[in-house]
Amino acid sequence: MKLLYFAWVRERVGRAEDEVSPPAGVGTVAELIEWLRGRGPEYAHAFEAGPAIRAAVDRRHARPDASVAGAREVAFFPPMTGG
């Protein structure tokens, strides 16, 4: 599974993307975030904002309870500020 990070989430993690294979118990966006927080201090820092972080699964906005099973690409980012 490819992970992408944008804006300050990317800056805090220290890279724009990761390739990961989460364990079987990780089935939702929220569970994926929880698992990532344990990967190191930079992830813990990036994801400490919890619900303020938005996610997209395969390029569609996804809520915390959305499934990541079979997802090719999951992105994490702050609330959007375009326009």
Added chain:
Amino acid sequence: MAVRLQEEPFDLGDEVARLTLGRTDAGAVVTFSGICRDRADSGERLVALTLEHYPGMTEEELRRIEAEARGRWALADSLVLHRHGRILPGEPIVLVVTLAAHRKAAFEAAEFLMDYLKTSAPFWKREETAGGGSWVAAKGSDDAAAERWKA
């Protein structure tokens, strides 16, 4: 019906001229353009904005928003154009153009497109000031503006 992403500035007049050329069915053309101001949210003088986006999803999301607008209003045509990269004060950031037979649909669709774009198109603004830089925080008023279309 088109969605465009580009780094370079655009000309409002050229874009409208291209959309309306040869058309006789659209009695109303509404344009909204967002311009980079010279003040950061903190009140400091802004040197530049840098727009980051999610290549691939941005285009898909803008197309979804445009399709939603065209499902709600009878539009003759529409354009959503958004820049990314470094943008200087006074330069345009975003353009929405809607064409319809009458003004009501054109006005409403343009407002809907902007409200939805602000809360769901994956763009992030970073402000550059003399003192450094910081990411712009999302505004609750933008969420509220998008929410009212769901009623």
